[in-house]
Amino acid sequence: GKMSGTVVLLLDEIHRLDKTKQDFLLPLLESGQIILIGATTENPYISISPAIRSRCQIFELKPLSTDDASHAIDRALNDKEKGLGKYNVELTDDARALLIEKGNGDLRSTLNSLELAVLSTKQELQDNHQDDQKIIITQKEMADSIQMKVQNFDASGDGHYDLVSAFQKSIRGSDTDAALHYLARLIESGDLVSICRRLAVIAYEDIGLADPAAAEHAIVAIQAAQMVGLPEARIPLANAVIELALSAKSNSAISAIDAALADIRTKKVDSIPANLKDAHYSGAKKLGHGVNYLYPHDYQNDWVAQQYLPNNLLHASYFAPKGNSKIEARYKATYQKLKQMQSDNLRNNH
Numbered sequence: 001g002k003m004s005g006t007v008v009l010l011l012d013e014i015h016r017l018d019k020t021k022q023d024f025l026l027p028l029l030e031s032g033q034i035i036l037i038g039a040t041t042e043n044p045y046i047s048i049s050p051a052i053r054s055r056c057q058i059f060e061l062k063p064l065s066t067d068d069a070s071h072a073i074d075r076a077l078n079d080k081e082k083g084l085g086k087y088n089v090e091l092t093d094d095a096r097a098l099l100i101e102k103g104n105g106d107l108r109s110t111l112n113s114l115e116l117a118v119l120s121t122k123q124e125l126q127d128n129h130q131d132d133q134k135i136i137i138t139q140k141e142m143a144d145s146i147q148m149k150v151q152n153f154d155a156s157g158d159g160h161y162d163l164v165s166a167f168q169k170s171i172r173g174s175d176t177d178a179a180l181h182y183l184a185r186l187i188e189s190g191d192l193v194s195i196c197r198r199l200a201v202i203a204y205e206d207i208g209l210a211d212p213a214a215a216e217h218a219i220v221a222i223q224a225a226q227m228v229g230l231p232e233a234r235i236p237l238a239n240a241v242i243e244l245a246l247s248a249k250s251n252s253a254i255s256a257i258d259a260a261l262a263d264i265r266t267k268k269v270d271s272i273p274a275n276l277k278d279a280h281y282s283g284a285k286k287l288g289h290g291v292n293y294l295y296p297h298d299y300q301n302d303w304v305a306q307q308y309l310p311n312n313l314l315h316a317s318y319f320a321p322k323g324n325s326k327i328e329a330r331y332k333a334t335y336q337k338l339k340q341m342q343s344d345n346l347r348n349n350h
Helices: 019-024 026-031 066-078 093-103 107-127 139-145 158-172 176-189 192-210 212-228 234-246 252-266 326-349
Strands: 007-012 034-039 089-091 135-137
Touching: 019 026, 026 034, 066 089, 066 093, 066 107, 089 093, 093 107, 093 139, 107 135, 107 139, 135 139, 158 176, 158 192, 158 234, 176 192, 176 234, 192 212, 192 234, 192 252, 192 326, 212 234
Parallel strands: 007 034, 089 135
Antiparallel strands: none
């Protein structure tokens, strides 16, 4: 039927709507027919349509503080109508601390664990014909009632991206202990695929040419981890993470390819030099393709100066090697020497 007036539409877990269904709300938002309140545990900048997002105010709800969680626990223990106040419960300090820690700011999870601990302990007392005794929740009873996996991990959610980001940044920053901490959290979540994929990226993005052997070792460790699976996969993964964190760092390779891509995307690029064009087919020479190509292996040191870059990029320089390790310093010296020889040749021929 038709809507009359303005409707307040509350959509819980709005991220579950695909982008097409989200965009269906757009004309209703623009016309003022609906006031949309969307709730999501995901990152709205990833999971919500940009068109919808641009027409909404975004508010981030923070996890509850330790004090907030503790007050909520007290209310639950004292509320005789809706809480656990009808039971004679004593919660030890270490049990309370564990409950708050594992709740991780999620009050629903915290209260569910508390209720489970109380009811399961009460049942044990009944089974032992001790119904009249006080229900004492110690750290042991609480631990038995809590799912001990890392809380709030969602392989497709915002927490996943934050965790993987922290993992890479810790290795990049050479903080071995932090890297192992985030590795442990990823392992505890069971997300072997993300660990292996991210380690491969880190090896070539952040260590790169400063220590190519470390990248090779990381790939071998990834293959071993995939072969044995969890929990044994933690062993080769830990080896790789420690080595990468303590290796020399260089992002010169990714910076170089990004600079080359920027030229392709922002500049008019001239055609490939004729001497480099394919000449294997009949008639290629008539087109000038491959003519005057100099075969480097026919020359001393397997190198000869000739034009490789298009005319409008003759003096382009993408690779900016760093000197953070002996091996990259060697690459740097070779690159600069060849670049100078090529430059001298171009200057003499133009």
